[in-house]
Every structure is written in C-alpha cells, then in structure tokens.
Amino acid sequence: xxxxxxxxxxxxxxxxxxxxxxxxxxxxxxxxxxxxxxxxxxxxxxxxxxxxxxxxxxxxxxxxxxxxxxxxxxxxxxxxxxxxxxxxxxxxxxxxxxxxxxxxxxxxxxxxxxxxxxxxxxxxxxxxxxxxxxxxxxxxxxxxxxxxxxxxxxxxxxxxxxxxxxxxxxxxxxxxxxxxxxxxxxxxxxxxxxxxxxxxxxxxxxxxxxxxxxxxxxxxxxxxxxxxxxxxxxxxxxxxxxxxxxxxxxxxxxxxxxxxxxxxxxxxxxxxxxxxxxxxxxxxxxxxxxxxxxxxxxxxxxxxxxxxxxxxxxxxxxxxxxxxxxxxxxxxxxxxxxxxxxxxxxxxxxxxxxxxxxxxxxxxxxxxxxxxxxxxxxxx
Numbered sequence: 494x495x496x497x498x499x500x501x502x503x504x505x506x507x508x509x510x511x512x513x514x515x516x517x518x519x520x521x522x523x524x525x526x527x528x529x530x531x532x533x534x535x536x537x538x539x540x541x542x543x544x545x546x547x548x549x550x551x552x553x554x555x556x557x558x559x560x561x562x563x564x565x566x567x568x569x570x571x572x573x574x575x576x577x578x579x580x581x582x583x584x585x586x587x588x589x590x591x592x593x594x595x596x597x598x599x600x601x602x603x604x605x606x607x608x609x610x611x612x613x614x615x616x617x618x619x620x621x622x623x624x625x626x627x628x629x630x631x632x633x634x635x636x637x638x639x640x641x642x643x644x645x646x647x648x649x650x651x652x653x654x655x656x657x658x659x660x661x662x663x664x665x666x667x668x669x670x671x672x673x674x675x676x677x678x679x680x681x682x683x684x685x686x687x688x689x690x691x692x693x694x695x696x697x698x699x700x701x702x703x704x705x706x707x708x709x710x711x712x713x714x715x716x717x718x719x720x721x722x723x724x725x726x727x728x729x730x731x732x733x734x735x736x737x738x739x740x741x742x743x744x745x746x747x748x749x750x751x752x753x754x755x756x757x758x759x760x761x762x763x764x765x766x767x768x769x770x771x772x773x774x775x776x777x778x779x780x781x782x783x784x785x786x787x788x789x790x791x792x793x794x795x796x797x798x799x800x801x802x803x804x805x806x807x808x809x810x811x812x813x814x815x816x817x818x819x820x821x822x823x824x825x826x827x828x829x830x831x832x833x834x835x836x837x838x839x840x841x842x843x844x845x846x847x848x849x850x851x852x853x854x855x856x857x858x859x860x861x862x863x864x865x866x867x868x869x870x871x872x873x
Contacts, residue, residue: 505590515587515621523616530736531576534569534610542573545734546795550698552807562807569606571811572795576735577612581639581654582791584738589755591658595790598654599815611644633658692719699806706844706869713834718800721827728772731792739767787821797850797863800830805867813866819859827855844871
C-alpha cells in the first residue's frame, strides 16, 4: 500500500539562518524587555497567583495571619516571580513563527519577596543546544538567564529557564510521543474523583508549626499532592494570576501582532491569533502535535514548589528548585506529586534538606521531575 504523501508545510521551519541569528544573541543583555504582568508584589497580585495554582496558604493570602509570623507581612510565594518576567516564563526571541514549549527551570531564591516589593529584572540568552526528541525530531533548547531585584537593589532571585523550539509540522506528522492519544477522551467516574478529592480535603499546610531540621530524616516522604483533573477553566485560572505570554485584547492584540508578524497564526475564521491558544483551543493544540489543550509549564513548576512550601512551613525557606517538564498534561488529566528527603546538610551555619520530586499522571506516565533545597529552622 502506498504511503500517504506528506502535506504541505503550514508553519514556519527552523532554519540555519535563524539559528545563526540566535547564536549571535547569546550573552547579550536584553534591552526593553516585554512588560511583565506584575511589577509589584501587591496583596492582590500575590493572592491571585497563589489561587491560580490552587494554593490557599495564609502566609501568602491572609494579612492578619502573616502579620503574626516572623515576616510581619504577607510573603510572595516563590513561584510568584514568574509573573514579574515574561522571559523567565517562556517569551523567547528569534526563529519567528517556530513553536516554543516551556520545559524547565533552575531557580535560586536569595531572600523573600514581601508585600509591596517592586521587582526589576535583567535577562540574557544563555545558550542554545540541539536535541533529538520523540515529540518533533530535531529541537533546540533555548536557555535564558534572568536576575530579579527589589526596590532596594537586593538580588532576591535568579533563574535559568528554557523552552524547546520545535517544528509544528514535524510534531504533528512524524512525532511519536502521543501516538494514539491525540483527541482521545477518557471518562472519569464519580468514584475515582471522590477518592482523589480526599487528597484535597486532607491537604496539609504546615504553617506556624515549625518543621525542625533535627526532626527530619533522610528517606522521609512528603504527603502526596494532587493537581487536577485538568480543565480549560483551570488553565485560564492560572493565566489570570500569571498573566500569560501573549494574551492581549482588541487594540493591544493587534499592536502585538503588528510588532511581531510571525506570532499570529490564523484561526478557523482567518483571524490571526497567538500560539498560546494551545492551552484552550483543542483543535489548534492537535495541529502542533499534542493530545489537546494542555497546562502551562510555569504552572506545573509552581505546583512542584507548592508541594514543598506546604511541607516546610512558615519558618522554612525554599532556596533552590529545579524542574524538568516531561510531557503535556492535556484537559482531563490528573497528576500526583510525590517527594522524599534525599539529603540533609549544613552550610555556612544554616540547616538544609534536599528533596526529590516526581509527578505522574493517573495513568502512571511521568509528567515532571523536581529537585528542591530548603532551609529549615533548627532547635539549636
């Protein structure tokens, strides 16, 4: 039987000229970066981000509670800084019209961000690395470094985050990662969901009870955390707190597309719309090779850090977190995050634990990996 002819390319391709242009940008400071969703860590901005990932920790959300802690104020959850930089969240330059998938980050937090802190950033392209992937064949990992400063000039955090640039046509026609899953609808039963929702009912926020370093042992397991079932409503809920990359309306939408012509991809009405719609438009998501509309990468990283901050309590501090996103979580998926303490150590008089995390779907598929380092209070 003759093989089906390959359809005409619909989307722009990765080219050597485009790659050469990107390589010239490595190490060059990025000037006039795109406006962030949040300049300031306001009470509402912090709460909206926390609620966007399903985190109701009173340290981020309740001023009366937070006033009684050592901070004396609401604190921004660590992942809130995604909302202060579009670049760390996946906004990338070069290769116009080529798909970008946010796939991981390596964060270091130097000090807490408190209510009403103003955040500024400095960013540059750090590296460009070629990979061969099951999703789309040849892909390029585009790594950015971003530094974060408060209004006093204090260096509060830094991050290496990265996207994979992939050919949409290759992913749709030749990718093998989601063979048999594209467009598939799996019904979930009420019994399943009631069982899973017990994890929400029993979710523990350590809060004001200190978790002392001396009481923790290597091999200790963190309580399992659930996220989902995934819905487009949930993906939009995250975008409300985080801001999205290209979500603009009316005049601002068309100003964005006029400034970046390669960004707009016609929808079914012939209207140029942004590629970010893979997170709410099933048909377009399938055109780029994914099973359907799916969650955001920074959202999933934020779930992993939420898992850790629930466990360490108010007196602990998340100082490092590294994530790797391994697959898309489409509408209908549920993921479970597990973790355990793999190391205890001391450094410069402070006490730390290292935590390894694994997130899997309800079908047992690897969704993400995480490694965290947290400072804990000491009895001494």
